[in-house]
Amino acid sequence: MSKLKITKDTKYTVNKDAIESLLTELKKQKFKTIGPIVRDETIIYDELENINDLPIGLTDVHEAGSYRLKEREDKALFGYNVGPFSFKKYLFPPKLTILKSKRVDGKIKIIKENESVEKLAFFGVKPCELHAILIQDKIFIEGEYIDNYYKKQRDSLFIVTTNCTEAGSSCFCTSTKTGPSADKGFDIAITELLDGDRHNFIIEAGTKNGLKILKELPLVEASKNDLDTAEQKIKSASENMGRSLDTSNLVELLLGNLNHPHWDDIAKRCLSCGNCTMVCPTCFCSNIQDVTSLTGDENERVRTWDSCFSMEYSYIHGGAVRASNKSRYRQWMTHKLASWQEQFQTLGCVGCGRCIVWCPVGIDITKETKAILKQVTAQAEQSAQAEN
């Protein structure tokens, strides 16, 4: 180990072996490490054993309604963007028992039992994914009421971010200001540098816990050259986003045009399948259902992910409030881009592009927003001309 003084504000250069050491160190500290692996021809997140589990030399090619893996010409560890899974399912599980109760002699007893939560380390968290976690923090632990499962899991969470050096064709995190590099919320951040045979990583600690682990790795202080290269790569990713979204006036644009005819146009294409809500890393809606034993005496209340695209979602006596396809798509998109801002003082979108990629008919939230903006602007110009 070098005599180098390791501090939080300094960036270091490490090689590929150090990434392996980082995984080992996390294991030593009793973390279960979740990171990118290849399964069913997609890059998803699951338990990582070692560096060979990573999607080495693979990238993902995105288009509206299409996702394909492709071999890279190099052996990059983090040379992909985002697959269908986000890290959401670990903090906000798709299915969670929130309450158990039992009927004994006609009386209902709430059963309180303890269950330990695994200490998780998220590895290879892209900046958009990291921002999605920060957004869900606002919902689940920074509001009036706390989701204590989320909080327990979150409090022990260790985050290793990997900054993006290449942007995907459905990415628009530059627009949502959630990437391509992370500036907060991580314990350790990594930027991959790959140039011919030289395969290095810039690494930095964001927290004391991150620093503790960093100190166990073979580090050298990053050279100016390496830092410049990293910055250049991130800048290039930032400038080469496949998509863009003008976020300047979304509240007025979308909530001010709730009856715009373009919603009908989208409704003609939207299948109301809810895929966008399932792949979205910030969507947080849930349903709660009772699951009873055959006698009805034992009962579990189970919380599951829900989608605003279902009819049941808005059901009140007499029927669904949002009975039309149009109103359900409008609810989702206006929530994500506009009403989220009133509710949580942030956009609900991190520009990961998943809703575009995994929409079976390829509806593109950035294009739909542009279409409304274009029509509204044209209309305003027309009426201004008519007045003159």
Place this chain on the structure above:
Amino acid sequence: MTHLSNNKPVDTQITNAAFIPEMFVIKKIRKETEDTFTIELAAENGETSFEFLPGQFNMLYVHGCGEVPISICGDPNRPNKLFHTIRMVGDVTRAIRRLKVGDMLGVRGPYGKEWPIEKAEGKDIVIVAGGIGLAPLRPVVYHILNNREKYKRISILYGTRMPSDIIFNKELESLRGRFDIDLYVTVDRADQKWMGNVGVVTTLIKNSNFDPENTTAFLCGPEIMMRYTAIACQQQGLAPENIFVSLERNMKCGVGLCGHCQYTGKIICKDGPVFNYDTVKDLIKKREI
């Protein structure tokens, strides 16, 4: 970020504090109409003490069936009595109706923002209710009766579809006998025995006696009824800022976590259910929000 990682081992109760109901015992069940009933709940140990503000609601839980948001409709000054008036419209409300005195019901709450009764002191009050919309307003009526000297003229306008849909008959009768409260009841369709007003509740606004410059109106009923009542109030000179409405959407959690009760930027369970009409007047006109 306030929530930084740490390396402590973690233990957690799977039961989420926000989702644990307190079990109550059904003390009384009173039939109001064919489909509506009032239940009184008591704490398991008999010492009921349930503080709430007029307009707040509870999540009522039937073991093995589910939860529903129901407004609390008793007297806020008497926390030893916990009342809910419920219309049978779905699985859970029907399951509650099947319970008997002595059976148990889970309660989480009270949740939500209240009717601004203190800000309305020194003013005329107009209460307009449609159907079961009278239940969330009943605590307001109790509060006013308890503090009658703090308010000026009081008008209660109540409309139902048919005479058989009128709830709280006994209480309405006793209000009718008071000289310091104007009570008007109307029905959309009368039957042969009905001797009162016929027509939608909005038609009563222009006959009620209030000073538009110094009045607060509280409206609760179907959205369409509140919308037209608010318009009628404004036609009498009442400013939208002085009108309050109580909104309703599907709710799973009651604490702002499940997302179901969104009303664009508002989350009805925690930002409402009571809203200043001025803040929702543009939305209430739109369909399927």
